[in-house]
Every structure is written in structure tokens, then in C-alpha cells.
Ligand SMILES: O=C[C@H](O)[C@H](O)COP(=O)(O)O
């Protein structure tokens with residue numbers, strides 16, 4: 134049973150008592166709000182109201198004084214994202230919920246402080262851009278990108294302790310909590326401050342990469358993808374199409390930059406819009422509620438007079454499968470925020486429980502207010518997804534539905550390595566698309582654990598990786614991620630699936646690819 138959160142004695146973090154760094158974001162006017170009295174949803178919500186609820190996966194700090202100091206520091210540091218950006222993200226989520234945009238939400242399972250480097254951050258942005266370009270070509274819908282980035286530093290664990298050589302240690306809970314080293318497993322509040330600065334550096338670098346020029350360069354010039362290596366004729370053809378479309382776009386870009394050519398500019402405008410001209414939205418699992426609370430900034434909407442509460446640490450936050458109890462602290466915290474919020478949905482979720490959750494998180498029935506991230510497992514989608522969709526449709530809520538094909542498909546090899554197989558991952562996506570389509574409730578996007586780096590953490594893919602090869606570049610701090618190559622391969626398969634194109638018809642001379650009969654194992 135979850136314990137009632139052992140809250141530090143009445144921390145006045147000052148999130149309501151200092152000048153609001155976001156005060157100009159909504160209107161361009163100055164609004165100084167010293168105390169907040171109105172809550173956006175229910176009058177009893179407050180940034181601290183989660184503290185009286187049971188909190189699962191709680192992080193217990195031995196030194197409460199040091200915790201108070203760290204949280205107080207964070208509560209006075211500038212917002213990482215602005216209220217205006219969060220408002221724009223809300224609009225994207227509403228579009229996604231209405232089927233007007235496809236979401237690609239992905240990144241590391243757990244970000245690492247020592248991977249806060251130009252190489253890793255640009256690789257993450259690049260892979261998401263490349264995948265969204267590929268998916269856009271099939272879905273023919275703008276693709277909105279959201280990173281598990283700039284704050285994904287805290288992890289829930291299946292077991293809160295582990296035994297090594299007969300001795301019990303707290304499990305590693307992410308770089309914002311403790312260290313991987315067995316001697317560094319006590320939660321350390323200084324890591325919270327460090328997480329803030331790593332997040333801030335990451336966002337700063339992402340912003341510097343987000344100009345249109347950079348965006349096109351990253352997506353187009355560096356599509357480091359050898360189409361000929363794909364072991365499936367259908368996908369190889371598709372990959373070549375992507376390459377040539379990318380080359381066309383690059384030529385257009387060069388010529389319009391030279392001549393200011395109107396037609397080219399129009400095409401490019403279209404391309405940029407499709408790719409989204411905004412920066413990548415940032416997100417993380419809001420696990421450590423003390424940290425999230427210290428990030429809340431309250432702003433009065435000058436038009437309506439309502440007070441909005443923004444979690445200024447990310448554009449979007451979500452609650453995990455292990456912490457989504459209806460009466461728990463995590464749901465309580467999220468319900469009062471203006472940010473788009475999400476919830477992971479595993480196979481134990483009951484349809485009526487899901488509707489109760491939506492009633493609580495989305496009392497005003499706003500499109501895309503809540504993102505439901507289903508992570509059922511490839512073998513459970515057909516059984517568990519239809520009743521959930523049915524209940525939500527009948528409820529009148531319109532959430533954004535994402536498929537997370539990673540967390541329901543984990544397995545451990547005989548030698549104890551955590552992995553996932555590409556075929557299961559694509560299999561869950563395919564099944565989810567089919568179920569959603571059959572119920573006239575189109576899937577709104579994907580939630581993936583992936584990296585733009587060359588890692589060997591998941592098996593399978595276009596150049597199939599076997600279990601015996603997992604050791605060569607297994608770098609994740611927690612769950613296995615799709616490598617850059619596996620991610621691009623997945624994007625091609627998804628693009629093709631969304632396009633509903635039947636390349637078989639056009640390639641009548643080609644051998645029937647295994648991709649159509651054994652999803653995710655093309656040619657094998
Ligand atoms: O990312 C999700 C969870 O934190 C992760 O799957 C837990 O991993 P564990 O089962 O090794 O604790």
C-alpha cells in the first residue's frame with residue numbers, strides 16, 4: 134500500500150510569493166500576483182494539496198533540511214519553459230486529440246547527467262526530426278514532436294531495493310535522485326538542483342538548434358540512413374522514396390535561399406509547417422512531486438481573470454503506470470495544472486476507472502487536456518484496448534491517445550539483460566492502429582524510448598540484432614531504447630502503415646515481404 138507522503142513540515146517554497154517570471158507571457162502586460170486564491174478546476178486544489186494524499190514510489194530524503202534548501206533554491210530560479218509556450222503546446226495537444234496532428238513523443242528512458250552533451254542532445258533532436266519527416270510522408274498530417282528530454286531524471290522502479298552480494302541497497306532512481314554507484318544510493322537533494330541546471334542547459338541548446346535552418350539541416354542533410362541495407366524490398370523502396378523526397382526538399386531549399394523563388398518558398402513553408410516550426414516540446418514523468426511543486430508558477434489570465442498554474446519545468450508532464458492511483462498524490466498534483474498532462478495506461482486499468490480519471494483530470498472536457506499513453510503489451514492490445522476506447526468515447530472526453538509499445542513488451546534475457554524486441558514493438562503499434570481505426574478513434578501518435586545514438590539495447594530491426602550482441606553498446610541507465618537505425622526503420626514501417634499504401638500492388642514482381650506477414654521482422 135502506498136504510504137501517506139511524509140511531507141517535510143510546511144515548506145513555504147515561495148512559488149506563490151515571488152514576482153512571476155511568466156507574468157508577461159499571456160498578454161504582454163505586467164501582472165504581479167502575490168498570492169493565488171482561485172484554482173482552475175476545484176477550489177481545494179493547491180500546488181501543495183498532493184501532500185495529504187498517498188504517494189507511491191515516494192523518494193524519502195534522510196536530510197530534510199538539505200531538501201528544503203534545494204527546493205527553495207529551485208522555486209526561485211527562472212522558469213525553464215514559459216506560460217506562453219505551454220499555451221501553444223496545449224493548442225497542439227488539442228489538434229492532436231481531434232486528429233489534426235500526429236504526435237511523436239520520445240527519448241531516453243532515463244536521461245543521464247553525463248549525456249548532457251551537444252552530441253547526445255542534437256542526436257535526440259535529429260532522430261525525432263527524421264522520424265517525423267518520414268511519418269509525415271505517410272500520415273500526411275503535421276507531426277508534433279515531444280521529447281522525453283530536459284528533465285527525465287527520476288525513475289519509478291519495480292523493486293525499490295536491490296540485493297548485491299547479500300547486501301540490500303536502494304535501487305537507482307535516476308540522476309536527480311541518487312547515483313548508479315552502490316555507494317551513492319541515498320537520495321541527495323543537491324541532485325535536484327543539478328537536475329534543474331542540466332535541464333536548463335539542455336533546453337538552451339535545444340532552443341539554439343530550433344531555427345528553421347537548423348531544423349532543415351538536421352532533418353535533411355544528416356539523414357544518416359543506408360536505404361540499401363534494409364533487408365526488405367518494400368521498405369527499401371520506401372526508404373529510397375524518402376531519400377529522394379529529402380533530396381528534392383534540400384534542392385528546393387538551396388534554390389529558394391539563392392533566388393527567393395516563390396514556388397520553392399511555398400513548398401518550403403509547407404514543409405516547415407509540416408515539420409512544425411516550434412521548438413521540440415519538452416516533457417518528463419512527474420515522479421518527484423516535491424520537485425514539481427517547486428516548479429509551479431501561478432499566472433493571472435488578464436482576459437478571464439482566472440489563475441493558471443504552470444509546472445514551469447516542462448511543457449508536458451505525465452504520470453506513470455505505477456503512480457496513477459485515482460486518489461493518489463500524482464493525479465492530485467497534475468489535475469490543477471494548465472500544462473498538457475498525460476497518464477500511462479497499463480492492462481490493469483478498468484474502463485470505469487479510466488473514465489473516473491478523466492473526469493478528475495479533465496472536468497471541463499477540453500480536447501487534448503489529457504494524453505492517454507497505452508502500454509498494454511503486444512498480446513494484450515486486442516483484448517484490453519477496445520473496452521477502454523469504448524468507455525472514453527461514451528464519456529464525452531476527447532483525450533489524445535498515444536501508443537507506448539515499449540513498456541508492455543520488456544523481457545530479460547537468460548543472462549539477465551533487460552531488452553525488448555523490435556517485432557513486439559511494431560506489433561503493438563500495428564494492433565493499436567487497427568483497433569483505433571476500427572473504432573473510428575484514430576491513434577494520435579506514439580510514445581517511444583529511443584535514442585539517436587548507435588546503441589545495442591533492443592533486439593531485432595532491419596539489420597537484426599541478436600541477444601548475443603546486446604553487450605556491445607548497452608548504455609541505458611534504465612530501460613532498453615531503440616537505436617537510431619531501429620527508430621528510422623520503425624518510422625518507415627509506421628509511415629507505410631499510416632499511409633495505408635499497398636506497395637504490393639505496385640511491386641507485383643517483387644517477392645512478398647515478410648514485413649506484411651510478420652510485422653517488425655521484414656525480410657526475416
Ligand atoms: O521506465 C520505466 C520503469 O521505470 C522501468 O521500466 C522500471 O524498470 P525496472 O523494472 O528495472 O525497475
Ligand SMILES: C=C(OP(=O)(O)O)C(=O)O
Pocket residue numbers: 242289418452453454455477478508540
Ligand atoms: C516508467 C515509465 O513507464 P511506465 O510508467 O509506463 O511503466 C516510463 O515511461 O519510463
Ligand SMILES: [Mn+2]
Pocket residue numbers: 242243540582611612
Ligand atoms: Mn522506461
